[in-house]
Amino acid sequence: MDQFVLAAAEAEEHSPLMPILSEVVLALIVFGILFFIVRSKIVPMFEKAYAERTAAIEGGLQAAETKQAEADAKMAELEKQLGDARHEAARIREDAREQGAAIIAEMREQAQTEAARIVDHAHTQIEAERQQAVTSLRAEVGSLATSLAGRIVGESLDDDARQARVVERFLTDLEAQQGQSNAGAN
Amino acid sequence: MSVTGTIVAAAESGSDGFHAPGPASFDLPAIFHVGGLGVTKPMVLLLLSVVVISWFMIAASRKAAVVPGRLQFAGEAVYGFVRNTVARDTIGSEHFMKFVPYLFSLFMFIIVNNYYGIIPLLQFPSFSRIGFIVPLALASWLLFIGTGIWKHGALGYLKHATMPGGVGGPILVLLVPLEFISNILVRPFTLTLRLFGNMFAGHLLLILFATGGAYLLTSGNILYGGVGILSFGMGIAVSFLEMLVMFLQAYVFTLLSAMYIGEALAEEH
Numbered sequence: 509m510d511q512f513v514l515a516a517a518e519a520e521e522h523s524p525l526m527p528i529l530s531e532v533v534l535a536l537i538v539f540g541i542l543f544f545i546v547r548s549k550i551v552p553m554f555e556k557a558y559a560e561r562t563a564a565i566e567g568g569l570q571a572a573e574t575k576q577a578e579a580d581a582k583m584a585e586l587e588k589q590l591g592d593a594r595h596e597a598a599r600i601r602e603d604a605r606e607q608g609a610a611i612i613a614e615m616r617e618q619a620q621t622e623a624a625r626i627v628d629h630a631h632t633q634i635e636a637e638r639q640q641a642v643t644s645l646r647a648e649v650g651s652l653a654t655s656l657a658g659r660i661v662g663e664s665l666d667d668d669a670r671q672a673r674v675v676e677r678f679l680t681d682l683e684a685q686q687g688q689s690n691a692g693a694n
Numbered sequence: 695m696s697v698t699g700t701i702v703a704a705a706e707s708g709s710d711g712f713h714a715p716g717p718a719s720f721d722l723p724a725i726f727h728v729g730g731l732g733v734t735k736p737m738v739l740l741l742l743s744v745v746v747i748s749w750f751m752i753a754a755s756r757k758a759a760v761v762p763g764r765l766q767f768a769g770e771a772v773y774g775f776v777r778n779t780v781a782r783d784t785i786g787s788e789h790f791m792k793f794v795p796y797l798f799s800l801f802m803f804i805i806v807n808n809y810y811g812i813i814p815l816l817q818f819p820s821f822s823r824i825g826f827i828v829p830l831a832l833a834s835w836l837l838f839i840g841t842g843i844w845k846h847g848a849l850g851y852l853k854h855a856t857m858p859g860g861v862g863g864p865i866l867v868l869l870v871p872l873e874f875i876s877n878i879l880v881r882p883f884t885l886t887l888r889l890f891g892n893m894f895a896g897h898l899l900l901i902l903f904a905t906g907g908a909y910l911l912t913s914g915n916i917l918y919g920g921v922g923i924l925s926f927g928m929g930i931a932v933s934f935l936e937m938l939v940m941f942l943q944a945y946v947f948t949l950l951s952a953m954y955i956g957e958a959l960a961e962e963h
Contacts, residue, residue, distance in 0.1 A: 522717075522718075522721055523717070524717040524720055524822075524824065524890075524894060525824055525890075526824070527824045527825035527828045528823070528825045529825070530731055530737075530825075531736070531737070531823055531825030531826055532825045532826075532828045532829055534737055534740060534826075535740060535825065535826040535827075535828070535829045535830070536829035538740050538741055538743075538744050539799065539803055539829060539830060539833070541744055542743075542744045542747060542748065542799050542802070542803055543795065543796060543799040545744075545748045545752075546747075546748075546751070546795050546798055546799040546802070547795035547796075547799075549748075549752060549755075550748075550751045550752060550755050550773075550798070551773075551794055551795045551798065553752075553755035553756065553758045554755045554758070554769070554770060554773045554777075555791075556758045557755065557757075557758035557759065557760070557762070557766070557770070560758065560760050561760050564760050
């Protein structure tokens, strides 16, 4: 071993700064091979892993974004539906109120018409009855007056007491007559 | 082989004085011959690095799973470091992918060959042999010049590289040659020498502490022995420093290559 070292040392003084051609050529070839392997195999495979990883991450992000957008759309739709429903409810309430008011007005009008009709009817009836009463009263008063006059004429009309008595008796008769006719009518 | 070999050598040759390690320690003898060409340990190590890198990185990237396993995670950490921190941040996100294969190969090739220097039994940083660096530096040089010509055209790139924006008049007479030298001429040399110098010096330091420690321990003198132990301790400390330097040099070589490319692609200074 030492002989080699010594032999090398004793060999012609080779400057370490002077490249040896065989080493230059060897390094060129060896590095060329390495470069070829790295270029054709190693870098593409690492880049493939990088690209796949980027795609996976971006895909995940994109999926999340899509989900978010979907959720937002759904939310908006629900809110819109809610608003519509509120609007609809308000509209229905308004309609009901209007309808109620209309019904009340109609009923009031009907009631007033009916009342007027009833009053009218009553008036007519009352009038008729009054007419009837007047007619019968007229006839009765006539006959009564005739009979009373007959009585009064039949009796002496000299004093007031007798006169009063006659009138009293007549009325009592009249009442009894009335009660009989009433009972008979009944 | 080199360190262990020289330690043994130093220990055995203790009687006839200490042979300080020098540039000759890096001229290893051929292990075997192929067609008249001597194959040395660094050459074998260089080949081994391609096997190791390819095997590891293919194993790490083969599944290309969305959720990475432990091995894929480790591979992606290294690949992502070169791809994002080195290539994308210096070249820009528009064009960087074209250069990632080169920069990643470069980084892996340099870092594995550097770390040979502290792996037991291997213990030789391949890039302390300047010849191995020359093709890499030339490749980076041609790549960034080619990129510049592709982007700006030959004359356009020459102007882009040598004429700083906002400078005019006679100062250009001075500036253009300087810029040409610093931006185009010396770059392959600085790339080569930076990596070579660091690996060479670091390894030399390790050999010195190891062989020196061994020589002092076997010298028979108790005081020398104490210093020898100190020397081994220093060797261990320098090994840790070297771990950092080995990474940094791979990083710097790759980063500078990327920066030169980014500069060549830039619109304006």
